[in-house]
Amino acid sequence: MDLSIILILAQDGLTNTAIYVLLAVALILVFGVTRIIYIPQGEFVSYGVLTLASLQQGVVPGTVWLLLLMAAVAALMESVRLFSEGALRDLPAALARILLLPAAIALLIHFCAPLRLPLGWQVLLTMLIVVPLGPLVYRVAFRPLADAPVLVLLIAAVAVHFGLVGLGLLFFGAEGVRTPAFSSAQFSLGALTVSGQSLWVYATSLVAIGGLAWFFGRTMYGKALRAVAFNRNGARLVGISPSMAGTLAFALAATIGCLSGVLIGPITTVYYDSGFLIGLKGFVGAIVGGLASFPLAALGALLVGLLESFSSFWLSEYKDVIVFTMVIPVLLWRSLSSVHYEEEQ
């Protein structure tokens, strides 16, 4: 193992890290705001890649149908709720609120998909399809369970994960896809060759993290999300509704997932079920941060990314095993060093 290999592995590791950091942030955000261990986060990564790949081929992606299906289910649930409350007067407005946007997006995609627009536009269309799925997943699967214990929410999350993976197979088939690189440029820095794509990954990740830091630190809605994570009851007393916060958190998580997918599409071949492993590695990073601390989670993600790339060189069959084994000492250290708080103190 010489310096050039070390540099290549480090570069790979950093590229992975950039993605895992984003996913870890999304997982911490969702857990903080809704107490959901968000297993299906990875599916948004693979949906991002697969949707973009369909658009590349000029085909309407299956995720559009999923979007319409989820919106229909959400509309049905809302109708039942309003009916049982005897508030049918509000039904047309509620249905319009749920159905109009997905329908408009589906229509737009229907016309734009065959046009084979430039890559940048296709990425935008991909986000338009995948991001609204986040809030819809929340509305259909989690909002009715808002007061359930963490374990029930976890079980629901696992169910959603299986559902989305199965639907991914149905809509996209079993073949893996790769999307074109944003940049084919190569830069050499001494012994190291840096690809334009990995620079894109670093830059986008940094911008996204900067954007999130600004959002949470400076904007009213960002502060409101943190407030819900710190103290749900206090947040309700100042008028922040948990379901509004949950919807927002899921929208952000879906954006982060889809963005990560778009970024790694050119680097790795992605299958309908690839998202799970990717999401799980982000989860390991989040666990290092105790599902609460963003900086520690970033450190954890860095550890995961580097460990993964170096172990794929030494012991490539075991790279996932090595990465996930890392959770055990982290959990040991956490459970020994941290004070245990009752939930909902």
Next chain:
Amino acid sequence: MAERLLTVRDLSVRYGKVEAVYGVSLSVERGSIVSVIGPNGAGKSTLLNALMGVLPSRGSVEFCGQDLAKIEVEQRVARGLCLVPETRQLFAQMSVADNLELGAFIRYRRGDKAIRQSLENVYQLFPRLKERHGQLAGSLSGGERQMLALGRALMSQPTLLMLDEPSLGLAPLIVKEILKNISELRSTGVSILLIEQNARAALQISDYGYVLENGAVAMEGASRELAGNPRVIESYLGFGG
């Protein structure tokens, strides 16, 4: 007679099989301070939590002429009802300034532009909060926390402010200060429903009072009359003072 702001009729709250509050009726007029006094465990906090919608209850609660039965906590806040609970429920890991700003969350959603002005007003009312605006809420002393909780509540520009034991655990001097602040609030057009262990102080600053015992209203009347009532004196005011 002034306009009725809050009308509660026959309110009952149960924890499982235990009825903590039953058959309570009370009302608050616009621009007045109403106090609810009573011993520990009489159901005072339960009553406020039920009015806020934090606890489910039976009976009717009418606020500004509208029935609140199916209205969620957040929507009650948006309608001008605000509770400062006994536990304060501050955002301990966030700064004093952020806590205050979040108090105006519903106004921000409405597109209210005067939030900065309200912040200045709160800082004027509690100069200590201005000094500590960058400090985490969790690092404040008890009195400062109480000021912050009051300040945060005021940021929502409530029509009716419900205060649960604002003097709890505070040094007598600070209690005096806080109660002075509360009676000053009336001049800004806020009506107040106040719960206090410190019955003498509560009756001094309020217009009307209710005595809650074992979950039901035992006595009510103008605060000055209650303060002179022999039974109230014996049970809640003690001798002297």
